[in-house]
Amino acid sequence: MPPTEYVLSEADRAVIHALQIAPRAGWSRLAPVLGSRPDTLAQRWARITAAGTGWCGTLGLHTGETPPCLAWIEVLCTGERSRVRSDLLTEDPHVLSVFEVTGDRAMLLFVAFPDLSMLDEHIATRLSRLPGVTGTRTHLVTAVHRSGPRWRLDRLTPTQTHQLIDLPGRPHEAGGTAVPSLRPEDRRLVLAMTADSRLSVAELARRQGRSESSTRRQLIRLESTGTIVHSCRPAPLHSGWPVSVVLWADSPAADVAAAPPIVHLRETVEFMSITGPHSLAIVLTLRSLEDLPACASTLVRRMPGLRIADSFVVLRCHKFAAQVLGPDGRRTRTVPPDIWTRPVPLPPRR
Template sequence: MNSAVSTMDDMDRALVHALQLAPRASWERLAPVLGARPDTLARRWERLTAAGDAWTSGLGLRTGADAPCMAWVEVTCTAGSSPAVGRELTGDAHTLRIEHATGGRDLLLFVAVPDLPALYRYLSYRVQLIPGVVATRSSMVTTVHHSPNRWRLDQLSPAQTAQLTDRRPQYAHHPVVPPATALTAEDRPLVLALARDARLSVAALARECAMSESTVRRRLGRLEAGGCLRFSCSLAHVHSGWPVSATVWAEVAEYDVAECAATAAGLRETRACMSTTGPWNLFLSARLRTVEDLSRYTAELTRRLPSLRIADCAVSLYIRKSSAQELDAQGRRVRCVPPDLWSDPAPTAADPAPLSTGPGLRAVGC
């Protein structure tokens, strides 16, 4: 854990809230909204990031022309082995979130890979072969109704929020570009650099990625316009006022999913809402002030959604990794694990060769 000393005050939380709304906004743009000098905001942000208390990151949402194949994976471990298994998985580019959770699983993973064969390879030749892993159960994400980066603090006033959200896109002064259809190999170094720090300047990105500044601006504009790149700003949960994370699995009739998801996303506590495969078709992640608030949250869900049946709940004991960032037990960032979703998730794995039809044997059609 970073040993830098940090304290949080209301101005720090207001700064984080502002960057949740506009992660790449300049200090000059944020200064009048927050009532502080640009250099003061820059110093505050440097202190927060040095201590791991807050950070910004970018996440690529394409592997080529397609959205990645995403799944929630429940992992069962032998007694006492889940810490070692969690540590082993932390450095994996394709596991974006790792929780030590209560209930019928030891670990809950969020995995993103290019396609279904890659998921098979990652689970079969990587996750399931880690010493201590007994079993896994996977639920494919079919629709993301409410993504985690949309959860916000409530530090700014409505007027301040409007100042940051009622604005043209950052790159509107550049020629209009069509929506991106793919995240290309040439975009890869840019996306990986932004995963570490979404506030890197165009000049810094150009140096790091060996591109011209005009190329960086053009690529950023294309990726943002096409929804290929998602920026977020996060705060260590120990400082957020919402330190408890919980997961709810629910079942709802398919024709009611969209309406139920919209209602659930409207609750203050809801961090994410996704449709999934498996025995339960709705996955909810929530941020809570206390563990006791979980029962109130689920009661409110069922009150507003009579057709929804809650099947299981889990509380996170330790979030080891979130959105490709390794965290300590207090939720402070330790390091970024580059989410290189394009890489092979199990490069040394190979399926056994099919049985050959030797002398005296013949292949039977099926």
């Protein structure tokens, strides 16, 4: 079957769910849990990644004395769609996710920078100069209550999930503690793992020009402290949860402490506190658009005081967490998120 025709089966989704819990666990350890042979699982994963319907990746953005500057940016554009505009945004290493959305904003971006000054430089010298852009609205992230790597499929039994919890490669959960910074020498390893967090230690050592023993110690240090986060994602349109919706919401500051009922809702992919006219950004994934009213009602019921101020549906995802997606929603390639390089200015518009 040609890669472009390959779709996720139930067995594929079980493999992805297992890798969401333990992204770097070996096939020999996963095989007993999934009731399969290691070579069969390896072949299945090779087909999934070749088709672009699933992938494992790594992000690590914290350098220096302060956490990275994360932000949601609404990009206001003229009515027509521009392939040049979307291509420039997709290729930008500072722009982690690119969504075309409904409503009066044409595009919604999730971006990362080392500091506020570089974010300002990027808006002034790149975003404002894109074809058709008429304005931007920036919402800085002040706290991340739930992030994309925590989202899970629902294909494994509770017993299988429990068996995977203590396997090597399971994502570290910092539990609100401070995350140590990446060292400059760690960046090459992190960028190498953006496209494939399952690369062997030997291959990572080769790409860095370091020994396997030092690379293994480096990887253990970064994983154990939560400095880097591995994740496994199915292509959204092929996951069984194809609809993405972003909500702007408001809640009294004291109520955010009561967020766990929302954080643990299956439909919640991301939940963040933000600056601006609204205090919260909530990203949902749904089985169908018809599920949105019921999901919104559940959010309000679980978090008294929550007010949903605006919602917009993702019409197309060009890029998600540094992974470039084609028109059919499959991953085509990766743009390493080298957020530490200065933005490359675009020519001023005539």
